Amino acid sequence: MSNSFNTKTGAKAVTLVDAAKNPQYTDPIYAENMLTVSGSVEATLTVGQQLTGAIYLQGSNELGNETPGIGTTTVTNWVGIGSTLISGTAGVVIYSLSTTDFAYRWLRFGYVPDAAASGGIEGHLRFTIKGW
């Protein structure tokens, strides 16, 4: 805890096309002191590429790592907080999901590609979290 505003940003490279629809998640992010979170899926599509999928925000109250930041955390059970569908055909694509009342200890963002996506698209899932 601190007397000043705490913020954290991060990114995860994601494969935006996957006929098997395998979900891709960030590692668990310690967010017990955080209230505001946002995540975006970003990509630049060329003509002929098609992007469809969904971005998810999840939370968990599992204890996980007693000293977050030291060692690896494993969290099993997640509560869905929000999701949004994304789609695009050409140009710069960005879709975001956010909440201002995050009440859980851990959070993670996820991206699940739809089988309709095509074109071998690579992109990033970027997030910002804020609190005290």
Place this chain on the structure above:
Amino acid sequence: MSDSLNTRNFIALDAVDPTSTQNSEAIFVQQMLYASAQITSGTANPNGTLKIYGSNENGINSPGLGTPSLTYWAELSSLSATAVGQGLAISDIAYKWIKLTWTDNASTAGNITVRMTIKGW
């Protein structure tokens, strides 16, 4: 009060029988605004209702020293839960105390544990 966010993550219902009604102790939240509760583990297949209630009764004059016995509770939020991992969250908590209750519908034998996180100043 503090200039930095105060948080607490704790077990509200510890390996309890989901086939019976369960109540947490009263949780002091006069300085808290956010709360979440999640069934984080268990040997049973839970099937019931998880609820968060609030109360403005005085309770005890020194929260943290002893357990208050409160009578009047207002329902704040409810979740029909059918699996370990499910949870609910509330914001803008305006009460002095909250509690968590579990009411069975058709749970299997075993136990469940519910952990909460509360946040405020």
